[in-house]
Amino acid sequence: MITLLIIMGSAIMIGNIIAYIRFIRNSTDIMLSGKHGEPIWEKIGLILLVFFLTGYLGVAFAGKPDYLMAGILFFGAIFVSLALILMYYLVDTLKDRSLEVTETLVGVIEARDSNLNGHSRNVQMLCKCLYRHLPVQIREGINPVNFEYAALLHDVGKLGVPEAILNKPGKLNAQEWDVMKQHPKIAMDLLKPIPSFDEIKDWILYHHERIDGNGYYGLPGKDIPTAARIIAVCDTYSAITMRRSYKDRRTYEEAVEIIKDVSGTQLDPDIVKIFISIPREELEACTPHTVDFMS
DSSP, X not given: OHXXXXXXXXXXXXXXXHHHHHHHHTOOXXXXXXXXXXXXXXXXXXXXXXXXXXXXXXXXXXXXXXXXHHHHHHHHHHHHHHHHHHHHHHHHHHHXXXXXXXXXXXXXXXXXXXXXXXXXXXXXXXXXXXXXXXXXXHHTTSOHHHHHHHHHTTTGGGGGSOHHHHTOSSOOOHHHHHHHXXXXXXXXHHHTTOGGGHHHHHHHHTTXXXXXXXXXXXXXXXXXXXXXXXXXXXXXXXXXXXXXXTBOOXXXXXXXXXXXXXXXXXXXXXXXXXXXXXXXXXHHTTOOTTSOBOO
């Protein structure tokens, strides 16, 4: 029984170490400062867990444990597991609450622009859907929490665009279009004081770039951040299927054909190929209730 308790405690500690390492690898997102956290504390935590495991194995193979020692080791491992579970829960809760606040902020911003009307939320949901269909090698290079924030905030710079331009009932003239094209840079100015958003700023800044290099800032092809190229596809689909003050909404079929036509010039063809392979019902499930789409 003593040996069994020690073996079980050791197995639990090994699981704790694996879970802790996975948590650290997945914690480089906005809610944990958008950087790699505090490496010294991460290392100390890992060292302590390994130290405890070494103690378990040392007692098991070199010591003479009794029931009290075996019980302390076993329930100590259980305690560490509960502490880690609580930490994961608190972090996830913090992420959820922060995202809710951000969504509320975006709602306030969109209230200024009748042409948006749920557009940012729609792009966010489309990006989450597309992310699930991406190859593993692409997903591994994009933190899903950061990506969700970038998709939601991609048009936050329109807060600095005059409402007369945002809500113009017709197409913009050249001068007005020049002002509108400043919204990615305005977003950078708005997010600059927040270090947590450092990782996603370029994703937002370059989401209007074109593969052929004829976008807002002339960044071509693979020079455009992958996340920005993904947001561009979802943003384009959402814009096509939304009713705007200057155009009617388009159907799913029309949107897919338009996206195919601009694949390789405006949009990344590899990402487009993945996007149009997503079942129609999955894309339509990304439609917020506030957005008026063609069924």
